[in-house]
Amino acid sequence: MSLSSTIVKFLTLPLTTANYREQPRRTFLAAGVDAFLLGFLVISVMLLSVLPGLPPLDVVTDYQPKIPLRVYSADGALLAEFGEEHRDFVPIQDIPQVMKDALLAIEDSRFYEHGGVDYRGVARALVADLTGGFHQGASTITMQVARNFFLTREKTVLRKLTEALLAYRIESALSKDQILELYMNQIYLGQRTHGFASAARTYFNKRLPELTVAEAAMLAGIPQNPAKRNPAVNPVRAKARQMLVLKRMLQIGKISEAQYNEAVAQALKVNDRQLFAVHADYAAELVRQELYAQYKGDAYTRGFNVYTTLIAAEQNAAYNSLRSNVLAYDQRHGYRGAEDFIELPDDEDERDDAIDRILAKHPNSDNLIAAVVTEVSAKRIRAEPASGDTIEINGDGLRFAARALQTNARPDQRIRVGSVIRASRDGKGRWMIGQMPEVEAAFVALNAEDGSYRALVGGFDFARKQFNHVTSAWRQPGSSIKPFVYSAALEKGYSPATLVDDVPISLPGGENGQAWEPQNDDGYDGPISLRRALARSKNIVAVRLLRAISPQYGRDYLQRFGFDPAKHPANLTMTLGSGSVTPLQMAGAYAIFANGGYKVAPHLIQKVTDARGNVLRETPPPPVRQDEQRVIDSRNAFIMDSMLREVAHSGTGALAGARLGRPDVAGKTGTTSDAFDGWFAGYAGNVVAVAWMGFDQPKSLGGREFGATLALPIWIDYMRQALAGKPLSERTPPAGVSFVDGDWMYDEFNGEAGIKTLDITAPSVQPNDAIIQPLSGG
Known part of the structure; x- marks a missing residue:
């Protein structure tokens, strides 16, 4: 074994008191010899082992902090961060003096005096080590920078010597302020937070x-032990450490006696709110995917800031509306029983461990808190959530699950000790029993003029299911597709005043060789105008209308609105919504009615900047509309708008007009066969929005459920926020339309052709009638 390796082996022994105490007592002379030899060994190690292996300093001289990808709303609210570290880089001149004074007081009060190694501190630490173990205090700020950037935290003499040498090199390469800037932006401070700027925001x-x-x-006080001294995890230890910092600041004259007393008396409120005040997980994930596709792993470390087009208040309104209405649907359909069950051990520690383990499988969903029942009776439930507090539910809070509290309840539904339940607080702070819904929903709102997203909620809970129903769920649209067939009919000479015979019809092509006989949800009215037929979502009228203009023409016409013709059958069921659409497609399609006939391209990202604020990409303002952007005639858009307003005020969507109290509200409900899907698509002013509800594995939402009961309430609650304070949207009739006998029509069809009754004497069967499945609308 070489001399250098022997020295290294000796000097890499852990610095513990035992290493000294196990040595036999020596004479004073022997101790002096040992000291000389130790000094020689130190110099040898420095020459033979440490100096050749010192790393280059470019990582600190060219510091590139790992700053996460941040996503913001259009009005500056932070929506999400993506990256392993929460960090904000702040130049040293922008860090307040009180923060620098507090840090240096406890970590390195002689920082601006020493040359990288504080020999006084080293001597103090050595004495402490010889008398009672290794104590913090020898490492200067510069040495901590060396350790954080280059070394491990292993406590050996060799590592400390390497740290000291690196500190000298750092001091020769950087100014004191630059070193302090590095430290205050790089140091880990708990809760995935790095740097004091991020810590201030986090805590x-x-x-x-x-x-x-x-x-x-x-x-x-946190850097000394971020795991145990951060106020979010251990407020008691954090408070004790804070007192030491304040005493030290007073001792070295950084604060006055009055400031000290005031700081000691101040009750600190550690941030217990969510880091992100706006719920936009699905939208933020779309941004993350787009930035990762372009920048790969650098997307998470280079400090990109992405400013979306979302409006913070509208996004939260959409989120709250979707969740509250999904829960309302869930309440209408009854309590299904506890989520899980565990036998609780008698031993208190084992019991706590068992509760922690099972609740880890059932994370909270915003205000739906998972808890394990510890006491239960017909009049009261006591349960323990992951926080360790006790939840008590009684009175009206038990009503939803009253049957599950009865002794004769079904075993799979009965709530007993060990059951995992959900609880939430009502408006008065009282606990109520609830449950995680099985049904899903989606909501999207766009600016109808330029296609920018205003709000997007892709599902009930992103943590539970990341599938984005707005962009990726292909569902049957039901009667919400009818306006596009009506729009096609206007181009064939029909008008809102055209009469169609609303009587039963029988056609070939049903299941098992039987006739197909579409039905209305509200009976039959005989001759009825197209305006009233759309308002009341008459299925028979929609089928007859598509027969008149031909399924192929109707299917081709759908492409104008951005629908994929491959997703829609070229037969009569198309008019009842047998095709497939996404909520985003529907929003873009209804935007065309809202903006006068122009197609828009939905976009979420408004601007991307780097960590220094340089603009890397920006969506330009929408250009003046060109004729090539027009996809339907302005006359068509005007007349369809008037018909959709009728739906929202006197038809299946009348709740919208009544609740919002605006004459410019327009839209259409949609319900598929057996209520597998519920829709409402509509707009007012320049806001177009679509709401959908359904099960991921399609099944009936209930015999008494329709688009008007499922999706429309979501839409209304959002629109109440989106339209607050906004002026009414008035439509000026375009050239080429006339108001004749109480309704609008194209001028070239003015006369008997324009108000003709669709030929109700025509044969019931036409050559191209081909039906693949029965559907209903509504």
């Missing part, structure tokens, strides 16, 4: 300049 929801002396002292 106190503040910017650095807004911190009080007490808050700065609390943050300065």
Whole structure:
């Protein structure tokens, strides 16, 4: 074994008191010899082992902090962060003096005096080590920078020597302010947070300049042990450490006695709110996917800032509306029983461990808190959530699950000790029993003029299911497809006043060789105008109308609105919604009626900047509309708008007009066969929005459920926020339309042709009538 390897082996022994105490007592002379030899060995190790292996300093001289990808709303609300580290880089001149004073007071009060290694601190630490173990205190800020960037935290003499040498090199390469800047932006401070700017936001929801002396002292105490000293995890230890920082600041004159007393007395409120005040997980994931496709792993470290087109208040309104109405549907259809069950051990520690394990499988869903029942009777439930608090539910809070509390309840539904349940607070703070819904929903809102997203909610809970129903769920649209068939009919000479015979019809092509006999949900009216037929979502009229213009023409016409013809059959069931669409497609299609006939391209990202604020990409303002962007005649859009307003005020969507109290509200309900899907698509002003509800594995939503009961309430609750304070949208009749006998029509069809009754004496069967499955609308 070489001399250098022997020295290295000796000097890599852990620095513990035992290493010294196990040595036999020596004479004073022997101790002096040992000290000389130790010094010689140190110099040898430095020459033979440490210096050749010192890493280059470019990682600190050319510091590139790992700053996460951040996603913002159009009005500046932080929506999401993607990256392993939460970090904000702040130049040293922008870090407040109180934060620097607090940190240096406890970590390195002689930082601006020493040359990288504080020999006084080393001597203190050595004495402490010889008398009672290794203590923090020897490492300067510069040495900690060396350790954080280059070394492990292993406590050996060799590592400490390497740290000291690196500290000298760093001090020769950087100024004191540059070193402190590195440290205060790089240091880990718990909760996946790096740097004091991010810590201020994480723990106190503040910017650095807004911190009080007490808050700065609390943050300065974290680096010593981020796992145990951060106030979110251990407020007691964090408070004790904060007191040490404040005493040290007072001792070295960084704060006055009055400031000290005020800081000690200040009750700190550690941020217990979610880091992101706006619920936009599905939209943020779309952004992440797009940035990753372009930049790969760099997307998470280069500090990109993405500004979306979402409006924060509208996004939260959409999120809250979707969740509350999904839960309302779930309440209408009864309690299904506890989510899970566990036998609770008698031993208290084992019991707590068992509760923690099972609740880890049932994470909270926003305000739906998972808890394990510890006591239960017909009048009261006591349950323990993951926080360790006790939830007590009684009175009206038990009503939803009252049957499950009876002794004769079905075993798979009965709530007993060990059951995993859900609870949420009502408006008065009282606990109520609930459950995670099985049904899913989606909501999307666009600016009808330029296609920018205003709100997007892809499902009930992103943490439970990342599938984005807005962009990826292909579902049958039901009667929400009818307006596009009606729009096609206007181009064939029909008008809102055209009469169609609303009587039963029998056609070939049904299941098992039987006739296909589509039905209305509300009976039959005989001759009825197209305006009233659309308002009341008459299936028979829609079938007769498509027969008149031909399924092939109707299918081709759908392409104007962005629908994929391959997803829609070229037969009569198309008019009842037997094809497939996504909610996003529907929003883009209805935008054409809302904006006067122009197709828009939905877009989510408004601007992307780098960490320094340089604009990398920006969506330009929408250009002046050109004729090539027009996909339907302005006359067609005007007349269809008037018919869709009728739906929203006197038809199946009348709840929209009544609740919102605006004459410019327009839209259409949709319900598929056996209520597998519920839709509402509509608009007012320049806001177009679509709501959908259904099961991922399609099944009936219930015999008394329709688009008007399922999706329309979601749409209304969102629109109440989106339209607040906005002026009414008035439509000016375009050239080429006339108001004749109480309704609008194209001028070239003015006369008997324009108000003709669709030929109800025509044969019931036409050559191209081919039916593949029965559907119903509504």
